[in-house]
Amino acid sequence: MALVVHTPESGEVASRSLAHPVIEISGLRKSYGSTLAVKDVSFEVQDGEIFGILGPNGAGKTTTVECISGLRKPDGGTISVLGLDPQRDRTALRERVGVQLQEGTLRPQLTVAETVNLFASFYPRPADTEELIEMLGLGPKRNTYYRRLSGGQKQRLSIALALVGNPQIAILDELTTGLDPQARRETWRLIETVRDRGITIILVTHFMDEAERLCNRVAVIDSGRVIALDTPVGLAEREGGGNHMRFRPSKPFDDRVLTGLAGVNRVEHEGPRVVVSGTGELFNAVVRALNAVGVEALEVQLESATLEDAFLRLIQPSPESHQEVTTP
Amino acid sequence: MSAPAATLPRRPSRRALNELIITEAKCTWRAPVGLALGVLVPVIILVILGSVGAMKKTIPGSNPPVTYMTTYVPVLIGLVLVMIALISLPIVLVNQREHAFLRRLSTTPVAPRWLLAAQVVVNVVLAVVAMILIVAGATVFYHVPAPAQLGGFVLSALLAIAALFAIGLLIAAVAANGVVAAVLGTVVLYPLIFFAGLYVPRQSMSPTMLDISNYTPLGAGVHAMLSSMQGSFPPAQPLLVMAAWAAVFGLAAVKLFRWE
16 A cells, blocks of 8 residues: 655645545434434545544544444445455454554553553464554553553553554544543654554544644534534634734724735734734735735734634534533 | 345364464463362362261262262362352353453454353363362372263263352353352352252252252252262163253343453
């Protein structure tokens, strides 16, 4: 497999016509009893990308990836993973897709090395376990029992187990939940290393900074449907409510100087400051227009819309999902 | 294009099975509940009983004549089995489910039932080791005659293992968590070990109690093991009773097992 290096910002993978999908999901539906967890989910994941699945708790993210990994049987729709049917080709799929689960502990009486070696024995072409342990920074903890590992170390071991079978696809669910900021950043670097080895990654998360930093593309799932799918930058621009430029004018001016500009949606006053909202390259257009009427923009602050802005605008707060979001 | 036939889940490689069994053995050694309850406790009771002089006496009216000590050897084997099959095994199995380790396994090419198989193997080995210790200890140190009908004895012991493990697996299958498993195991343990003759030897039971005992898995087990120790091949009835317990509870366990 070719090693592909991407920069998440460029959104290169999304637009590459050469890319071919390794996962194709169409019309996925899954209910538990009378609860419809996934109503209609369709997307494709391209070879070599980090594909994020974002959404509030209970949106259907985990159910979706559990259907991809074959842990759950969909009620409707089709899933193809590396050309395999997760239900029909169970063993072949499991040999090629590594999974890190949101919950679950390993055997407390086993050491790091014993655990990795046990899982390595399950696969026909496992990774070099010593190298994997080193790569995940668990070398010094090789002979430590699982129960004595810190949260971050347990998480890294869990990632190691998702990679030990030399998978083509790794599914990582709620990877950094419960980790401190330092451990989160280390985990992110690790994910980039894994991506650079050519492994396609599906990352389920509810952290916007994580998705922004790591993902080539993200699908936002809410109430069992995909409500948006784009690069993080694209989503932020399109759905985030635009950019804001905040400044103190050197002297008063007529708002119409700015409201007439292309890309400017709104001009507001906050005490002595003016806030211009809009899209595109606001800064240069505003400064040029102000200069033309002899006004200087002082104490300029620029805010561009983030993925989080986009996310919050996209998610319709429904009573039930809101309740779940506030539950820790 | 016609859909290819469903690929059956492949049997795990020998390497995977070996690794699972070795790993389970390590876990059993490092959290030695089964070892303490299933091996140490019965061996200590053997030593205590062996040091009581009255145990060497022949039970009055027993035919063929048999000492109290001899009758207690199969009872202690029954104790080994209830401790390992009803207490240690279900708790270990239920914990794997409770901690989602079975679920973790089901994302790998190795199906979680192979982990259960490895745990059963390790616990059966543990039970066999404990049985050998008890029979050998009783023979060497406490003048209990070695099983004269060895084949019959081994068959009886294996059927007793099968029956008790089937009950333990059913407990593991239905118990929601480790605490429920422990409670269920303990509740089942007392009547079984009582009718095996831990408190009142079967030779001293009233006819009604003996009738009941004959239909319990350990009552039948003790009956079959004792008769092979005394030189005759065990009668069909206790062997069939044990086989029936093993079949019914084993099938129920397989049917009812909750993987998550």
